[in-house]
Amino acid sequence: MATACSQCPLRKRGIFDPLTDAEVRFMQKFKTGELQVEAGAVLMMEGANSPHLYTTLEGLGLRYKTLETGERQVINFVLPGDFIGLQAGVMNEMQHSVEATTAMKLCVFNRSGLWSLFKEQPGRAYDLTWAAAVEEHLLGETLATLGRMNGIERVARVFARLFDRGRSLGLVSGREMKLPYKQQDLADALGLSLVHTNKTLKKLRERQALDWQRGVLRMLDYDRLCEIGKLEADGPLPTRPLL
């Protein structure tokens, strides 16, 4: 049976802004179902025009663009709470693809209901715009990372960030977090070659900063990682709206 919005396991996390009862009722109406997909499934296809929008409930995914050359640029990592399909919603075509890395569970919304959200729930529309602005902010950060940092700094930074996100979502137990991406995914996200990514991971292992093997991230020295990645340690993530 599908999860009721009122019982949403995600919204209980402190990282997400609370909703009014009326808003929860609207979301429940807006939500048309739940989707369960296997690892490897493609949720959104570049250039396509999905009739659905999603919010990730469980599982991990990837957002990426495929270049003319066949190369891939990973735009970001999709974690629970992330909204998928805004571009398809407002523009009429996705500009990137979204793929499930693990099995995923997603809330399904009908794109056609988006307009009623704007008409009837200005507060929720505002939240949606907020989410878009947050997304823009994060992409800006990533841009700066690719533009100005070297290999080891990029790797350190992305893991520190993922660990922060994981912690805010309760995905971290002890100092471990399941992170079943491939090294190739990481390389494609950081704009590095697979080989160089591999060698950089080895360096961070040797420096006792992190250990990422068999899909499990073990955080050995979070502070050092932040230092290398030029991040504030424990910059507590700001709360954000959940859709």
Place this chain on the structure above:
Amino acid sequence: MATACSQCPLRKRGIFDPLTDAEVRFMQKFKTGELQVEAGAVLMMEGANSPHLYTTLEGLGLRYKTLETGERQVINFVLPGDFIGLQAGVMNEMQHSVEATTAMKLCVFNRSGLWSLFKEQPGRAYDLTWAAAVEEHLLGETLATLGRMNGIERVARVFARLFDRGRSLGLVSGREMKLPYKQQDLADALGLSLVHTNKTLKKLRERQALDWQRGVLRMLDYDRLCEIGKLEADGPLPTRPLL
């Protein structure tokens, strides 16, 4: 005297979606004035919380982030029609700065009016979200450029894109376009060193692809530029909402 929204010189350009009369009247009310700034003025400051939102009417600017190390990453180039301050509007703090490269003329909106826009003008709120989605899309493109392309490809691509944008805004006369940015600005946008950017520009000049001197871009071979930058030539820019 300030330009009336009904007479907006930008909206006449085919690149922007038309508005209904009611929408124009609302925008006129929403618009609280016009701002004229000199070259070099900082419009938005990273970390600050501007009470205003802007739409560029005339002039060129830069959106950038300053890193811990003092380096700068240019996020994108601000041209007429671009909306400035969405982040300050919905989140409460800008995550990047915006600076005027030339003198600029801007429509000024009050941040406090944003909420009434969502309440009274769902169509305009939708447009705002659309604008955010477009922004996200463009950042994704840039990310792929920095992540996967080499120096000459990046330079070629950014000029081809700027030329396209300029054309859609009527900033191109003949094959020339005023583009008074510094080489350092370009370098900071592309994630290249100043020196390498300079040498790459020289290559493109020698290859008879473009000539960018004294703030004027002369497009010598647009097709070749697109080819080098792996872009579709004349990919006509999609129409977009103007705010």
Place this chain on the structure above:
DNA sequence: CGCGACGTTGAACTCAGTCAAAGTTAGTGG
């Protein structure tokens, strides 16, 4: 004229990419 900002050039160096091969791991079927 002289100064400051910006652009250009060459030389030395280095980080990261490419190529190629070998090592691991998990899954499959005999």
Place this chain on the structure above:
DNA sequence: CCACTAACTTTGACTGAGTTCAACGTCGCG
């Protein structure tokens, strides 16, 4: 339970695109 395979990871050797440093050139302006 083992052999076989395919996907992923690791390693070394070589190469090259891009950085850094340092100097010089050019332009506009007070």
